[in-house]
Amino acid sequence: MTKRKPVREEAEAPAVAERESRAPVEAIRAAAFAQFAERGYPVVTVRDIMKACGLTQGALYNHFKSKDELLHDIITSTQGELERQCKQAVAGAGDDPRAQLAAFVRVYVVRHCRLRIEALVANREIGWLDAERVADIRRSRRAIRDIVVAIFVEGVKRGVFDPPQVDGRNDFKAIAMALLDQCTHVSKWYGPGGDLTEEQMANLYADMALRMVGAQPTRPA
Amino acid sequence: MTKRKPVREEAEAPAVAERESRAPVEAIRAAAFAQFAERGYPVVTVRDIMKACGLTQGALYNHFKSKDELLHDIITSTQGELERQCKQAVAGAGDDPRAQLAAFVRVYVVRHCRLRIEALVANREIGWLDAERVADIRRSRRAIRDIVVAIFVEGVKRGVFDPPQVDGRNDFKAIAMALLDQCTHVSKWYGPGGDLTEEQMANLYADMALRMVGAQPTRPA
DNA sequence: GGCCAATATGAATGACTGTTCAGGGGCATC
DNA sequence: GATGCCCCTGAACAGTCATTCATATTGGCC
Numbered sequence: 169m170t171k172r173k174p175v176r177e178e179a180e181a182p183a184v185a186e187r188e189s190r191a192p193v194e195a196i197r198a199a200a201f202a203q204f205a206e207r208g209y210p211v212v213t214v215r216d217i218m219k220a221c222g223l224t225q226g227a228l229y230n231h232f233k234s235k236d237e238l239l240h241d242i243i244t245s246t247q248g249e250l251e252r253q254c255k256q257a258v259a260g261a262g263d264d265p266r267a268q269l270a271a272f273v274r275v276y277v278v279r280h281c282r283l284r285i286e287a288l289v290a291n292r293e294i295g296w297l298d299a300e301r302v303a304d305i306r307r308s309r310r311a312i313r314d315i316v317v318a319i320f321v322e323g324v325k326r327g328v329f330d331p332p333q334v335d336g337r338n339d340f341k342a343i344a345m346a347l348l349d350q351c352t353h354v355s356k357w358y359g360p361g362g363d364l365t366e367e368q369m370a371n372l373y374a375d376m377a378l379r380m381v382g383a384q385p386t387r388p389a
Numbered sequence: 390m391t392k393r394k395p396v397r398e399e400a401e402a403p404a405v406a407e408r409e410s411r412a413p414v415e416a417i418r419a420a421a422f423a424q425f426a427e428r429g430y431p432v433v434t435v436r437d438i439m440k441a442c443g444l445t446q447g448a449l450y451n452h453f454k455s456k457d458e459l460l461h462d463i464i465t466s467t468q469g470e471l472e473r474q475c476k477q478a479v480a481g482a483g484d485d486p487r488a489q490l491a492a493f494v495r496v497y498v499v500r501h502c503r504l505r506i507e508a509l510v511a512n513r514e515i516g517w518l519d520a521e522r523v524a525d526i527r528r529s530r531r532a533i534r535d536i537v538v539a540i541f542v543e544g545v546k547r548g549v550f551d552p553p554q555v556d557g558r559n560d561f562k563a564i565a566m567a568l569l570d571q572c573t574h575v576s577k578w579y580g581p582g583g584d585l586t587e588e589q590m591a592n593l594y595a596d597m598a599l600r601m602v603g604a605q606p607t608r609p610a
Numbered sequence: 611g612g613c614c615a616a617t618a619t620g621a622a623t624g625a626c627t628g629t630t631c632a633g634g635g636g637c638a639t640c
Numbered sequence: 641g642a643t644g645c646c647c648c649t650g651a652a653c654a655g656t657c658a659t660t661c662a663t664a665t666t667g668g669c670c
Contacts, residue, residue: 192617208516210431214658226660227618235658292513295429332596334589342585342593345578350571357566364563368555372563375553379600413647435628447630448648456628 193231195221200238205285209239209293239293240301246286247308253279254312258319265323266383272316273377274370276351281366284355291352316344320381330382347377414452416442421459426506430460430514460514461522467507468529474500475533479540486544487604493537494598495591497572502587505576512573537565541602551603568598 199220203212214235215225232238253275261271280287294305320340323329331343351373358369420441424433435456436446453459474496482492501508515526541561544550552564572594579590 208431210429213656215656224619225658226620229659230617296432332593332600334585334593339584339593342590343597346571346575346594346597349574349577350567353570353574354567356570363560364555369563372553372555372560373567376564376567376601379553379603380597382600434626436626444647445649446628447650450629451647 192221192223192227196223196228196231196238197242201242201285201289204239204242204293205289209296236297236301240297243290243294243297243305246283246290247305250276250279251308251312254315258315264328264386265319265326266328266378266386268319269316269323269377269381269383270374272319273347273351273374276348277354277370277373278366280352280355281358281360281369284358287352287355291355313341313344313348316347317341320344323381323383328384330384331380332382343380347380350376413442413444413448417444417449417452417459418463422463422506422510425460425463425514426510430517457518457522461518464511464515464518464526467504467511468526471497471500472529472533475536479536485549485607486540486547487549487599487607489540490537490544490598490602490604491595493540494568494572494595497569498575498591498594499587501573501576502579502581502590505579508573508576512576534562534565534569537568538562541565544602544604549605551605552601553603564601568601571597 196217200212200217203216203220213225214228217238218225218228228235228238232241254272257271257275258268261268290305294302297305317340320329320331320338320343324331324338331338331340333339334342354369354373358364360366364372417438421433421438424437424441435449438459439446439449449456449459453462475493478492478496479489482489511526515523518526538561541550541552541559541564545552545559552559552561554560555563575590575594579585581587585593
């Protein structure tokens with residue numbers, strides 16, 4: 169994307185040191201990202217990445233310890249941003265679990281429509297990381313799932329949700345996984361040239377989510 | 390699908406020649422399968438696969454043209470069987486679209502719980518195949534989606550479904566994709582050691598599916 | 611002008627890749 | 641016993657890979 173050469177910018181803007189130190193790293197990140205998305209981590213070579221930002225293979229190791237670390241770096245930043253947005257959406261949705269769930273799904277779906285490349289890489293390439301690097305990403309995913317579960321719990325407590333039960337018992341985790349799976353994987357097939365806009369997708373999925381948990385109408389019809 | 394060498398079959402018990410000709414091919418398939426599932430197609434070597442079934446790398450090429458063809462063979466047989474099972478489930482579910490949808494989801498979910506390794510490979514590794522080999526797999530997936538869409542259409546026509554709309558219009562394809570995504574990806578997280586049995590998963594997902602499309606209760610409560 | 615710390619280069623390293631192929635065994639058939 | 645077929649072996653081939661490193665270039669600072 170933004171391909172920047174290490175041009176020294178004369179002392180002016182306050183972010184001088186920052187921009188200078190960030191430029192090559194950012195270029196590598198962006199190039200790696202685009203290539204991982206298109207062709208997949210294991211078949212993208214270090215040479216490919218570096219050539220795409222006008223450098224040679226050796227230069228990578230001035231900025232990242234290894235190819236693995238580069239991937240990890242990319243995925244964690246995407247995942248962290250997703251978690252942050254989800255929390256923010258729920259926090260800003262007021263008190264009603266129905267509104268919270270709708271807000272959550274809306275943000276989640278819009279993000280996965282808009283940044284579907286990022287989502288794709290994060291979901292598809294995670295398997296190439298070694299166990300310890302994968303751990304904190306899994307933690308973040310569990311955290312997101314638990315946000316959803318908490319909304320379910322509160323909604324049932326207040327009597328505004330009536331989710332499907334398994335042999336008379338609730339299994340919020342399974343329902344949360346089903347919901348997240350369906351929302352996550354819009355990134356696999358949604359395209360802006362399709363029938364629906366991001367906004368329409370968000371509305372549709374929020375609607376389906378509320379139906380899945382048997383939400384009562386917000387105001388008495 | 391059934392790849393059979395041009396072995397002249399002597400006139401005798403048909404099972405003999407079949408067993409003999411199938412043994413090495415099947416062993417390779419199974420070994421490749423297990424390894425692709427665990428580590429991913431591009432990092433599994435031909436040597437790995439063949440060692441796992443007690444042969445050396447060269448022997449692969451007595452049975453498959455290339456590593457690519459081996460993967461393609463594995464995925465198409467899985468996908469074909471899935472499509473067959475889905476059609477059968479719907480056909481055997483009687484006339485009511487609600488029963489058809491429930492039967493479809495039940496079969497689809499049970500299969501993706503039970504054969505989650507197969508599903509995982511088929512979904513994750515498909516990207517390594519070249520365009521022409523990928524085409525018939527995509528065709529099969531569209532066929533499955535269209536089964537679902539057809540059920541939606543019929544259900545709405547009969548007034549037993551009331552699915553969420555987008556700006557007053559139906560988008561059955563989007564809903565079908567959402568439903569299939571959520572059912573497909575149980576293969577990523579379901580484990581027999583978890584809280585629910587396959588049967589309970591099937592019931593839960595069938596229930597959610599009916600809710601998603603606003604199905605009327607089957608008999609007046 | 612001289613020095614320093616970053617950073618880029620590109621050849622070299624050593625390992626691993628999918629695929630080919632000449633050679634050889636095992637076995638049912640003549 | 642010979643023939644012919646299927647199948648396997650294991651070395652060889654021609655690549656590609658991530659990573660390292662000695663060497664060079666750079667701009668900022670004294």
